[in-house]
Amino acid sequence: MVPVIAACERWERETRGWRPFDTSDRARVISGNSMNGRVLVLNASYEPINVCNERRAIVMIFKGVARVEEHNGHVLHAAKMSIHAPSVIRLTEYIHIPFKNRSLSRKNILLRDHSTCQYCGKQLPPSELTLDHVHPRSRGGESTWDNLVACCKRCNHRKGSRTPEEAKMHLVRRPRGFSHHVNRQIMRYLGRADETWRKYLYYESDDAAN
Ligand SMILES: [Zn+2]
Numbered sequence: 001m002v003p004v005i006a007a008c009e010r011w012e013r014e015t016r017g018w019r020p021f022d023t024s025d026r027a028r029v030i031s032g033n034s035m036n037g038r039v040l041v042l043n044a045s046y047e048p049i050n051v052c053n054e055r056r057a058i059v060m061i062f063k064g065v066a067r068v069e070e071h072n073g074h075v076l077h078a079a080k081m082s083i084h085a086p087s088v089i090r091l092t093e094y095i096h097i098p099f100k101n102r103s104l105s106r107k108n109i110l111l112r113d114h115s116t117c118q119y120c121g122k123q124l125p126p127s128e129l130t131l132d133h134v135h136p137r138s139r140g141g142e143s144t145w146d147n148l149v150a151c152c153k154r155c156n157h158r159k160g161s162r163t164p165e166e167a168k169m170h171l172v173r174r175p176r177g178f179s180h181h182v183n184r185q186i187m188r189y190l191g192r193a194d195e196t197w198r199k200y201l202y203y204e205s206d207d208a209a210n
Helices: 002-014 023-029 054-063 106-112 153-159 180-190 195-201 204-209
Strands: 038-042 048-053 066-077 082-091 129-133 148-152
Touching (some): 048 054, 054 066, 082 195, 106 129, 106 180, 148 153, 180 195
Antiparallel strands (some): 066 082, 129 148
């Protein structure tokens, strides 16, 4: 934690007097790197709340709204300095998150379903998956978290505008509405290769429920 904070302070010193001088300018200077690595965002209470990219995380650190909890081992190079890339950051102030507003998107549904067709169980690249309305849209099925599932094109074609029962196709898992639990599942999936995320995403209560 210390190296990044020290680097940020040095960065502030070195660039003092620059105008205009907002966080986006500061972030742009470090843009020699892609800075697209994923960073887990914790609330001040250590509750995992989101995932962002390194660029966004560094802007949040510069703004003072977040602090680094873990590094991913990479070093980001700027003109005059290098900083250790964060892998987990924590907000300095607690914010209340209205989870029910979490955006319903193709990307989020595919993440919830782990890029796995919910009928045949095949895990596929996102480009080979589509979204299926479990209760068909043509018959009043809504586009909601609990009526949409990841589906391969073959199964989607086979099912057509029938219900799973009519098509005799069984869901691997009933689609779940959005909740704190689903949100954490999505973050676990995104961070499955990142050891530094584990201690923040796995709790006994969750593991017992799985
Ligand atoms: Zn399928």
